[in-house]
Amino acid sequence: MGETIHIAITRRVRRSHLADFERALADFASRSLAEQGMTGVHILHPAPDSGSTEYGILRSFQSARDLETFYHSTLYRDWVERIQPMVEGEPQIRHLSGLEAWFREGHHMPPxxxxxxxxxxxxxxxxxxxxxxxxxxxxxxxxxxxxxxxxxxxxxxxxxxxxxxxxxxxxxxxxxxxxxxxx
Structure with missing residues (x-):
């Protein structure tokens, strides 16, 4: 078995869809935990009163194969289709490794x-x-x-x-x- 894979996904949500997106995200995150090779999911909400509509999703997989299987699954494709009218732009996806997972804040990394x-x-x-x-x-x-x-x-x-x-x-x-x- 390979090294655990950590992925950070950032989505910008349209203000008019914040409540719907949060419900959809909670449902999707919960259902996704049953997928093979999924070892965890964390949802990062924008800070209250920040004015931000950016949500983070941190996912962990047992292997690169499990990651690939998940992102080609019907569950994931249905999720993307469901939220399409709720979000702006494409997701920002980053593989996290080592120290970066501790230090990352939004899109900002310290030197x-x-x-x-x-x-x-x-x-x-x-x-x-x-x-x-x-x-x-x-x-x-x-x-x-x-x-x-x-x-x-x-x-x-x-x-x-x-x-x-x-x-x-x-x-x-x-x-x-x-x-x-x-x-």
């Missing part, structure tokens, strides 16, 4: 050097703390198993604790343009 600095600030303490915490429990294991458990611990802490927290705390620095008040 790579900022992503590297923030990642370093997360990895450095986590790579010290996790081995120190695990050492008493894994000392009797073979060094390969020790390294594997430490690596798994670091990845878990980075993925679910350190990176989400650091990205949230550093949002003003990562995305200074999105923090400016709109006239």
């Amino acid at each position: 790579r050097w900022k992503m590297a600095v923030l990642t370093f600030l997360a990895v450095w303490p986590v790579s010290i703390i996790v081995p120190a915490l695990l050492r008493p429990f894994i000392l009797s294991l073979h060094f390969i198993l020790q390294a594997g458990l430490v690596s798994a611990g670091i990845v878990i802490v980075l993925t679910w604790v350190a990176m989400p927290l650091l990205v949230k705390l550093s949002h003003p620095w990562l995305h200074p343009a999105s923090n400016k008040p709109t006239p």
